[in-house]
Amino acid sequence: MRLWIVAAAAAAVVAASAAPAAAADPIVIKFSHVVAPDTPKGKGAEKFKELAEKYTAGKVKVEVYPNSTLYKDKEELEALQLGAVQMLAPSNSKFGPIGIKDFEVFDLPFLLPNLDALRKVTEGPIGKRMLKLMDAKGMVGLAYWDNGFKQMSANKPLKTPADYKGLKFRIQSSKVLEAQFRMLGAVPQVMAFSEVYQALQTGVVDGQENTWSNIYTQKMHEVQKFITETNHGYIGYVVVVNKKFWDGLPADVRPQLEKAMAESTQFANSQSAKENDEAKAEIIKTGKTTIVTPTAAENAEMRKTMAPLYEEMGKRVGKELIDEVVKTVGGQS
Secondary structure, eight states, X not given: OHXXXXXXXXXXXXXXXXXXXXXXXXXXXXXXXXXXXXXXXXXXHHXXXXXXXXXXXXXXXXXXXXXXXXXXXXXXXXXXXHTSOSEEOOBGGGGGGGTOGGGGGGGSTTOOOSHHHHHHHHSSHHHHHXXXXXXXXXXXXXXXXXXXXXXXXXXXXXXSGGGGTTOEEEEOSOHHHHHHHHHTTOEEEEOOGXXXXXXXXXXXXXXXXXXXXXXXXXXXXXXXXXXXXXXOOEEEEEEEEEHHHHHTSOTTTHHHHHHHHHHHHHHHHHHHHHHHHHHHHHHHHHTSSEEEOOOHHHHHHHHHHHTHHHHHHIXXXXXXXXXXXXXXXXXXX
């Protein structure tokens, strides 16, 4: 796959150098992502396309590639760094494998009680500092986009840690998420997002964690008998762009793209909570799965079981960062 990505990047460079330097030639931004167009991220990408083309008066053309049509989870960041695509919005977990482990702090269970607490992190000094970490990897961090809070699903009710024992769970590539499921006695398996439905359907994995929106748009509820409303974790994205491409933009173009990104970020984040609520309602309406609501005591037992994760992951993510986030959001949720 790497050879294919390299070839694609090389072809893009050759095409760009061979193209006439006419003012009418638009600057092309390939925006690749792995989720459906009718998700908060999918709609955010389309809104960015609309506004970027509008504000630059056609000097920029944005091509959006949803649903892993260009690259899967493990491939897209490499493709961006090589210049085969210009823009992505990977989930926070995706940056750990390329050496930016700080973003895995968002994977800690029961860290963020609500979106207001999240904003204190992403819009404050911590979030701005974390975006700057992208520079050393050939990327520029532009914005934080919400997906929402995660729920657990399986073919059995998941109420207490004992219910997870021995089950195989699909996870994103994140050492925090891997440790989370091991603490529950489950077996974590890293898998591309595009492969999850089939893996659940065929029994390759027993369960997964995701937002209502992702569960509904990927039809996971059709192959999972139970969804437990845990809200235990958060899925968010960082919109990143190839640094060489971004730095090389004309002086009259980049500010307009920054404006388009700021507005599409507000739009995408406003969509998230609304669409998760709507997706949950649609899932209930289908009657294909049962929604489980844990009791306060069951929630407390889950929190207690996973609490040691904060100290364990301090060695990987950074104890000072974890403590700073916990303090910023007002204590562990």
